Amino acid sequence: MTDGVIASGINVSIGGREIIHNADIEIAMGEITILIGPNGAGKSTLMKALLGLIECGGGSVTFDAQPKQNITPTQLAVQIGYLGQNTKPEWNMNVEDLVSLGRLPHQELGISSKSQDQAAINEALGALEIQHLRKRKIEAISGGELALVLLARVLAGKPKYIFADEPLNHLDVAHQIQLIKALQVFCKNGGAVFAIVHDLTMAARLGNKFALMANGKIVANGDRQVLNTQNLSEIFGVEIATAKFNGQTIFVPK
Amino acid sequence: MRQNNPQNWTIVSFLLLAILAIISLLIGRANFAFSEFLPSSPKYEAALLVLLEVRLPRTLFAILCGAALAVSGAALQGHLRNPLADAGVLGISSFASLGAIIAIYFGLSSLAFWVLPAMAIVFAWLSMALLLLIVGRDVTAIYFILAGVLLSTISGALMTLALNFAPNPYAIAEIINWQIGSFSEVSMREVALTAPFIVIGLLILAQNAKSLDALSLGEETAQSFGLNLQKSRRNLILGVGLLVGAVTSISGVIGFVGLIVPHIVRPWVGSVPSRILLPSALLGACLTLAADILVRLVWFGNELKIGVIMAIIGAPFFLHLLVQMRKTGGK
Incomplete structure (x- = not known):
């Protein structure tokens, strides 16, 4: 498999403060990868770093096995x-x-x-x-x-890739579902999505790959199983319970 | 308001400009009847002289000036995503006239014919670099206006200082001529001197137009489109500096053209920033030409300055925009 985005060892510092530390992330074709973490964990910064909107202090990003520095900004822009x-x-x-x-x-x-x-x-x-x-x-x-x-x-x-930073924010349920469906259709047609989502229940519904982030580090990634009580409680610092309802997983903070 | 086809709108404003240009050639202080411009008339030679030596250059300069200032305003508003941006409001014109004053009253402009516009252009560039330095990445309207107030105040003080030190004892009396612009002393020489700078400035901004579209969704989205932000900013400074510097070095500060015109154009041709540049140029030319015709029609024993007329129209418009921004929540 050559297509997809692979980032490894990403470091970002802003004003001498380390925001992202040694982050690895993979965005595979046909999948919706969701980045989850508390406010200030560095999620938006990581997304911008992958796109080159913020300079990386270290690490490598490849698009379809091509190192990002070999791709011109406009060539990247059409992807x-x-x-x-x-x-x-x-x-x-x-x-x-x-x-x-x-x-x-x-x-x-x-x-x-x-x-x-x-x-x-x-x-x-x-x-x-x-x-x-x-x-x-x-x-x-x-x-x-x-x-x-x-x-x-x-x-x-x-x-080929959509990077969405909190696309579901401030939307009513109907519009959230409409957006989720559109992104799922996009992936079914061969695209890949990388999204930051705060609502855990919606995240679980939208995504099929998940990465959890805290304090500038990726602490866990993989399929739906990483969204477990233990992982989530640890990164958010509040206890989070899960339950199944109508075949969907819902998340409730205690 | 109904959104018309931009092409139709461009044609209409072009026709309006042509009509205004003809009126501008026929109207002035020296009162000639239309028939006296015909070769059979005994006053034909005098009339022709006035037409070619006084009214033609004045008409041409008004057109160049209006197009230059309006396109500067449209480009500044588009790039800075700020509906209040304008060379006058931001203090760029004021700095350009400071450059012109230094060139004239310290004898630099007698060194070579291009020194006068060049000094004004360099000072316009300087003020824009300062402006972007002060404001940084924060594009909220209030910072720009405050930075503009700061720049205008500084340049006003430096203008007075420069004229105080000028070798010519009467120089200080002229400060008002530089702060409120007029076309009364424009001859063909001034038109020829500034036209190349204005044409180059317009071309630079036209070539930079698409980057304004990309920026309409913010700097980060623009960069995700592959836009080179530094290059786009450099072109903005280059282009606006050439236009505002060249115009101001001859006429002094003429405010509000760049502020008003893009707002009139937007509802008609749609608000896509690149699409308003050409209509703004045409309508800007119409506006200054109409104002200059008005200046020549109204006679108070002393010629009214076009800068005064623009301020009288412009200040209430500025207020209207502020109220409008408050209603929509502003930025």
Whole structure:
């Protein structure tokens, strides 16, 4: 297997303080890998370090077995879609214009025609069932709709990898489920997702690989079994009980 | 408001500009009837002289100036993601006129014809570098406005100081001419002197336009698009400095054009930052040309300054934007 993202021995220091220490992480194709940990554990920093948005103090990242330093930023940009935390467009553009921003890296590389751009935009709007919002202004749609539009922006870039920093935050249950389904479809079609999620029950529902992080270190990773009472209680510092309900695992802090 | 096709909008503003240009050529202090511009008229030669030597350069400069300032404003607002950004508000124009004052009153501008605009451009660059240094990564509106106030205050003080030390004893009386701009002394020489800088500045900002789109989702998302933030910032400084420096070295500070115009354009062509540059250039040219026509029509015994008109229109507009930002929660 050559495709996928492999990071090993990642170190990040900001202002002399070590934020990430010797972190290894693997993002495999067709899988949703979820990063879980308390606030300030370094989750967002690790995600940005993988994407090169923050400089690594050490370690290596490979995309499809290619060292990241051998890939130009624009070449990387057509492979990845980054859904940042609390991203909000600064201008009141319409939904279609916002989604079309996802085509910028392709236009920059000159590898996409106008009709290909339009097809990708339509497909992304269709995947999230928001075609009806196409001509609406950003300020005239709800927070939940905006989250879907921002994911459509990412999908319009036809990425191989999606990096999503707390994509479910501030969303009602219906929009959370809609987002989860869209990400699962994306993976079923061969993509890979790396996401940070705080809601443990939703995380368990969304992901199939999990990495637990505390104090800048990855303390456990693997499949659903790593989400056990002992691991979770240890990294969050509160006791967390689990239960099965309707075939799903739910997590309750004591 | 209905969102029109950007192309239609561009054509309409181009036509408006053409009409204003014709009016600008026909109207002025020397009162010629339209028939006197015909070769059969006895006053034909005098009329032609006024037309070519006074009104044509003034019209051309008003167009260049409006386009330069409006595109600077659109690029600054887009890059900084700040609806209040403008060369005047941020103190860039003020610094440019400081550069021009030093060039003129210390005799530097007599060394070579290009020294005057060059000094203003260098000072505009300097102020933008300072601005971005002060503000750093924090793009909240309030920091920019405070940094702008700081830069304007510093340059105002330095202007007064420079004029105090100027060898010419009457220099200090001219400070008002530099702080409130006017086109009254523009000849073909000034147009020819500034046009190349303005054209290069416009080209740099046009070439940088797509990076403004990438930045509309924030710096990190822009970087995830592969954008080189340093390069984009460098181009912004280069382009805006050339435009604002070149214009200000001739006319003095003309505020608010760059602030107002992008806001008028956005609802019409959509808010995608790269798409508002060309319409802003055309509408900016229309606005300054219309204001300059107004200056020539209203006569108080002394010519009104275009800087005054722009401030009278611009200040309430600025207030309107502030109120608007408070309503929407602002940034």
